[in-house]
Amino acid sequence: MYPGIHNFSEIGKLNKVLLHRPGRELEKLTPNNFERLLFDDIPFLAVAQAEHDRFAEVLRENGVEVVYYQTETAKALKDEKIKYNFVREFVELSEIYSEGRKEAIIEYLLSKNAEDLVESCIAGIFTEEIAHIKTNSLYDVAVSDEPFASDPIPDLYFTRDPGACVGNGINIHHMSTPARRREALLLKYMLKYNRDFALEDTPQWYDVYGNYSIEGGDVLVLSKDIVAIGYSQRTTIAGIEAFAEKLLKNSSFKKVLVFDIPKCRAFMHLDTVFTMVDYDKFTIHPEIEGPLGVYEITLGENGEMKYNAMKDELSKILALELNLPAVDLIRCGGGDLIAAQREQWNDGSNTLCIAPGTVVTYERNYVTNDLLDKKGIKVLSIPSAELSRGRGGPRCMSCPVNRDDL
Numbered sequence: 001m002y003p004g005i006h007n008f009s010e011i012g013k014l015n016k017v018l019l020h021r022p023g024r025e026l027e028k029l030t031p032n033n034f035e036r037l038l039f040d041d042i043p044f045l046a047v048a049q050a051e052h053d054r055f056a057e058v059l060r061e062n063g064v065e066v067v068y069y070q071t072e073t074a075k076a077l078k079d080e081k082i083k084y085n086f087v088r089e090f091v092e093l094s095e096i097y098s099e100g101r102k103e104a105i106i107e108y109l110l111s112k113n114a115e116d117l118v119e120s121c122i123a124g125i126f127t128e129e130i131a132h133i134k135t136n137s138l139y140d141v142a143v144s145d146e147p148f149a150s151d152p153i154p155d156l157y158f159t160r161d162p163g164a165c166v167g168n169g170i171n172i173h174h175m176s177t178p179a180r181r182r183e184a185l186l187l188k189y190m191l192k193y194n195r196d197f198a199l200e201d202t203p204q205w206y207d208v209y210g211n212y213s214i215e216g217g218d219v220l221v222l223s224k225d226i227v228a229i230g231y232s233q234r235t236t237i238a239g240i241e242a243f244a245e246k247l248l249k250n251s252s253f254k255k256v257l258v259f260d261i262p263k264c265r266a267f268m269h270l271d272t273v274f275t276m277v278d279y280d281k282f283t284i285h286p287e288i289e290g291p292l293g294v295y296e297i298t299l300g301e302n303g304e305m306k307y308n309a310m311k312d313e314l315s316k317i318l319a320l321e322l323n324l325p326a327v328d329l330i331r332c333g334g335g336d337l338i339a340a341q342r343e344q345w346n347d348g349s350n351t352l353c354i355a356p357g358t359v360v361t362y363e364r365n366y367v368t369n370d371l372l373d374k375k376g377i378k379v380l381s382i383p384s385a386e387l388s389r390g391r392g393g394p395r396c397m398s399c400p401v402n403r404d405d406l
Contacts, residue, residue, distance in 0.1 A: 004199035005401055007165040008224040010276040012403035013063075014354040018197075019056060019398060020069040020159050022048045022387075024123040025152035037179050038155055041389040048386035052157065055360070055382050055397065062354055062380070067197070067401075069156060070122065073186040074114040076193035083114060086189050090121055093182045094150050100135030105150055107133060118186070124152030156183050158392040159399040160271070161234075163187040164216040166227060167251050169203030171243065176213040176234040184208040197401070205247045212239035217269025217396055220276065224405070225254045226321060230270025231295075233263045244297045245305055257321060260293035271395050273332075273349050274314075277377055278357045279406075281328045282318065283349045283368065286340055289314050289329065330375055332368050339367045346384070350393025354380075356406070360394040362387075 001015045022045065029042045056066045077083040087109045091102045108130050109117050127149045155161075162183040164171045172188050175181045188208055190197045206214055218230035227247065229240050237258075244256040259274070261267050273285035294317055296308040310317065318327045332348040333340025340348075348365035351372075361369055363381035372379050382394070 001402055001404075005165045005168055005170055005202055006405075007221055007400055007403050008167055009403060009406050010221055011278060011353045011356045012406050013356075014059070014352075014400055014403055015063075016065040016067065016402040017059060017398050017400050018067055018069065018072065018159050019052075020122075020156045021052050021056070022154075022157045023070075023119065025154045025156070028124045028148070028152035029154055033151075037151065038177060039390060043386040043389045045386075048157075048389075051383045051385070051387045052397070055387075055394065058360060058380050058382060059354065059398075062358070064354060065402075069159060069186055070115065070118050072190050072194055072197050073118045075196060076189040077114040077117065079193070082189070082193055083117070084110065086185070087117070089185055090182055091150075093185060095178055096139075096150070098135055098137040098139040100137055101130070101140055101149065104130040104133035104135055121150070121182070121186075122153050122156055124148050125150040151179070153180070153183055155180050155390065156186075157387075158217075158390065158396040160217050160392075160396045161215040161269075163399060164219040165399065165401050166205060166219065166221055166247065167203075167253060169205050169247075169251065170198065171206040171214065171216065171219065172204060172208045173206060173214045173216060174208055174210040174212065174239070175215060176236075181208070203250060205250075206239070206243045210239060210242060212236040212242065214239040214243060215269060216399065217271045217392075220270060220274075222257070222276065223322060224252070226257060227253055227255075228257045228259060228270065231258050231260045232270060233265065233268050235269070241297075241305075248297070248299050248305075249303065254298065255321075256297040257317075258295040258297065259288075260295070261288055265391075268391070269396075271350055272347065272393075273344070275349060275351045275353070275395055277330070277351055277353050277359050277372065280322075280324050280326070281330060281357075281375060281377065283351055283372070284314065284329045284331060285344050285349050286331045286333075292317065328375065330368070330371055330377075332365075334367055334371055336367065343368050345391075346388050347391070347393030347396065350395045352394035352398050362393055364388065 026045045215234040218235040220228040333343045343365040348368040351359040358378040360380045362384040
């Protein structure tokens with residue numbers, strides 16, 4: 001295994017992955033807040049944890065080292081000054097409009113050891129937990145009946161989105177919604193201060209404080225030369241341009257392909273409708289087959305950015321860009337429109353490839369799983385009755401850190 005971050009494909013043997021086991025934050029979801037926190041329902045925590053544990057077990061059974069957000073962030077916060085800086089940044093990203101309340105939360109968090117501090121940041125802080133620290137502002141009076149002094153972060157188990165390991169570097173994303181912006185801060189501190197996670201000089205292609213949103217579900221490393229990115233509901237064209245320029249000018253990648261997909265929740269990210277499962281095989285949602293708008297970004301002879309628009313069937317674009325005679329697009333739900341819509345809602349196209357031709361999927365998407373099996377793909381399916389309620393699949397729940405080269 002290569003040291004540190006090393007990720008030059010979607011399908012190379014997966015060696016190391018970053019996960020987050022769902023915790024108390026899921027039990028802070030209520031009918032009053034779950035829409036704002038980007039959920040459609042309230043998962044049953046005990047079952048969600050059992051399902052996630054099975055996910056991690058399948059990965060370990062196939063030779064993958066599994067590391068966790070909470071543990072890896074805590075490793076970065078052993079120094080008291082670093083811990084203080086993290087807490088202050090976390091509070092500043094929490095949309096709290098009372099200096100007194102901010103200081104109360106900082107005092108509360110700094111009283112904890114690193115592991116418990118990170119757990120509290122993720123799980124959320126009840127107002128009553130800081131009630132003994134007196135604050136005085138109009139904001140404090142206005143929100144005195146609110147249950148949370150700091151909102152939980154229930155979406156963190158979708159570790160794909162806060163960051164993306166690309167080549168030997170990493171994106172730390174400015175997330176599209178306020179509910180998720182603090183997630184990337186944990187990754188930022190891992191990168192800066194946890195040498196078990198990343199080498200000291202690891203390049204950073206994008207930052208949590210960037211001006212425009214990017215989310216990791218839109219970033220796919222198609223080959224050692226090409227990165228694909230979705231122009232989607234959550235990833236902006238300006239964010240894509242800034243990322244592409246830094247990546248192309250400072251790495252061995254030669255091209256960024258921008259896929260213009262529908263800007264709606266069912267097509268939230270590129271990986272909700274399109275994933276790579278083998279050298280020439282992809283899962284797709286039938287509605288994006290094309291003609292599809294794709295923008296090609298490269299560098300000119302003098303290092304200037306070059307842009308080219310194309311529109312064609314997805315299969316033709318992929319075959320051309322990957323120098324293949326043809327590609328096989330495996331449709332979510334097959335030719336059955338109702339099955340496609342049902343399984344797309346439960347992330348039938350969102351597979352995690354852990355080696356060429358081997359994927360992890362949700363067992364509930366049995367139509368798509370059967371199609372994959374018939375195409376010669378080894379399918380490792382996991383239960384997801386509760387995990388699915390967050391609207392993300394196995395790829396969404398994983399941040400690959402290290403893969404073998406093809």
